[in-house]
Amino acid sequence: MQPDSAWAYLLPWEFYPAVVLFCGGLAWLYIRGWRRCRHSARPAGYAALVSFLTGLGLVYLVMHTYLDYLAQHMFWIHRVQHLVLHHLGPFLMLLAGPWEVLRAGLPVSARARWLPALARNRPLRLLYRGVQYPLVAPLLFVGLIYFWLLPEVHFGAMLSATRYQLMNWSMLLDGLLFWWLIFDSRPASAVGRLGYGGRIVILSLVVPPQILIGAHMALATESLYPVYNVCGRAWPISPLTDQQIGGLVTWIPSSMMSVLAMLVLLRRWMREREGAPLRQGSVS
Amino acid sequence: MKRVVWPLVLALVLAACGDAPSPARLRDIGALLPPLTFTLHDGEARTRRAADFAGQVVVLYFGYTHCPDICPTTLARLAGLVRRLGAAAARVSILFVSVDPARDTPAVLHAYAEAFGPRVVALSGSQEQLGALARRYRVSYGLGPADGDGQYEVSHSSAVFIFDPRGRARLLATAEDSDADLLAGIQGLLAAGGNERWDGAR
Numbered sequence: 104m105q106p107d108s109a110w111a112y113l114l115p116w117e118f119y120p121a122v123v124l125f126c127g128g129l130a131w132l133y134i135r136g137w138r139r140c141r142h143s144a145r146p147a148g149y150a151a152l153v154s155f156l157t158g159l160g161l162v163y164l165v166m167h168t169y170l171d172y173l174a175q176h177m178f179w180i181h182r183v184q185h186l187v188l189h190h191l192g193p194f195l196m197l198l199a200g201p202w203e204v205l206r207a208g209l210p211v212s213a214r215a216r217w218l219p220a221l222a223r224n225r226p227l228r229l230l231y232r233g234v235q236y237p238l239v240a241p242l243l244f245v246g247l248i249y250f251w252l253l254p255e256v257h258f259g260a261m262l263s264a265t266r267y268q269l270m271n272w273s274m275l276l277d278g279l280l281f282w283w284l285i286f287d288s289r290p291a292s293a294v295g296r297l298g299y300g301g302r303i304v305i306l307s308l309v310v311p312p313q314i315l316i317g318a319h320m321a322l323a324t325e326s327l328y329p330v331y332n333v334c335g336r337a338w339p340i341s342p343l344t345d346q347q348i349g350g351l352v353t354w355i356p357s358s359m360m361s362v363l364a365m366l367v368l369l370r371r372w373m374r375e376r377e378g379a380p381l382r383q384g385s386v387s
Numbered sequence: 388m389k390r391v392v393w394p395l396v397l398a399l400v401l402a403a404c405g406d407a408p409s410p411a412r413l414r415d416i417g418a419l420l421p422p423l424t425f426t427l428h429d430g431e432a433r434t435r436r437a438a439d440f441a442g443q444v445v446v447l448y449f450g451y452t453h454c455p456d457i458c459p460t461t462l463a464r465l466a467g468l469v470r471r472l473g474a475a476a477a478r479v480s481i482l483f484v485s486v487d488p489a490r491d492t493p494a495v496l497h498a499y500a501e502a503f504g505p506r507v508v509a510l511s512g513s514q515e516q517l518g519a520l521a522r523r524y525r526v527s528y529g530l531g532p533a534d535g536d537g538q539y540e541v542s543h544s545s546a547v548f549i550f551d552p553r554g555r556a557r558l559l560a561t562a563e564d565s566d567a568d569l570l571a572g573i574q575g576l577l578a579a580g581g582n583e584r585w586d587g588a589r
Contacts, residue, residue, distance in 0.1 A: 335526050
């Protein structure tokens with residue numbers, strides 16, 4: 104089941120309108136907003152543009168190309184897919200501090216009516232506050248990784264198309280929420296902004312559980328996820344090798360993202376202390 | 388907060404595992420895979436559709452006739468088990484879907500199916516038809532590199548999917564499941580009433 108031409112690798116394995124709407128919509132909003140902000144008092148730089156679009160592009164690639172097929176039939180590629188959906192993609196998107204730019208990209212009517220209405224919506228605000236509560240956010244972040252890796256749950260997610268979609272979207276949305284909290288680029292005076300110290304604590308809290316589950320998979324001597332045997336792997340590879348690589352992907356790069364984020368935060372923290380105002384949409 | 392979250396996680400886990408009671412110890416896939424739907428051709432080059440098997444328990448297996456070991460042993464085992472059902476065997480069809488249509492022409496399919504007895508139907512189709520079926524049941528297959536004689540290996544899923552007479556996906560068996568479990572699974576599906584409807588594609 105291989106595409107016959109190089110281009111065909113970029114075609115969606117299964118066509119999901121939601122992915123096209125999500126990625127296309129955000130790209131359109133961001134580029135529009137970025138150009139509008141270009142000559143404003145607080146323009147977003149090229150670095151922010153590249154960071155946001157790279158993150159978004161990576162999310163699209165793992166969800167809507169041949170990689171989606173490979174992720175369904177090779178455990179370690181599934182782990183790479185989740186590394187992008189939960190860590191790398193949202194990390195790069197939120198690193199760009201995209202909210203002002205995205206807001207500027209919205210049509211005026213939406214900015215004037217929908218946004219304030221959304222911000223005033225009480226259940227939505229409560230829900231948002233709940234999931235972004237400093238103790239809940241890391242628990243949700245790690246909990247989702249563990250949940251979808253429970254062997255029984257994983258089996259169902261890999262067999263049922265609906266559950267597979269649910270799994271990938273839950274990882275992406277939680278990734279966006281988590282890195283939104285971490286890279287909150289509003290000024291220190293903003294209501295509800297979590298301090299840098301708190302964010303660094305959260306980042307360090309999520310590392311050990313990820314190392315633990317990654318090591319558990321990398322060092323296991325038996326196959327934990329037989330679903331890939333049942334459905335067939337994308338190419339011949341021993342189940343244990345597949346699982347070991349998958350474990351390493353969960354173990355090392357995922358934890359590294361926390362360290363990288365801490366470095367970014369430390370730098371922002373020092374700048375803020377020195378009194379230099381953060382440039383809108385600044386990447387570092 | 389943990390007090391709230393963990394019961395929630397547990398509830399989700401239970402919801403994911405605890406679907407309708409399974410008639411046997413095979414894995415219950417009732418909530419996971421869609422009803423039987425395909426368009427393929429058989430050993431007489433006739434078009435066969437899933438609805439042709441309405442009212443039958445369908446045992447679906449992917450393979451190819453040049454397969455050295457797994458396919459013939461699996462098919463022989465399945466055919467032997469179905470034979471043990473006696474008269475009820477007439478209500479079970481074992482569908483062997485070859486993912487290697489280049490070598491498995493209708494004539495080859497016909498001879499191959501015949502070797503395993505009357506309950507085995509060998510099918511194949513165009514790449515699009517096979518791809519659609521494989522995608523639907525989330526199985527993968529691939530052709531290995533050809534040797535000097537143009538022969539090649541084919542990697543394919545080892546799963547045996549079992550559908551009830553309504554065409555609903557119900558059980559998943561693998562090589563590790565015992566004969567007793569497989570037989571009990573098929574018998575359970577045959578015994579369940581209310582099978583007049585057909586849930587798959589027409």
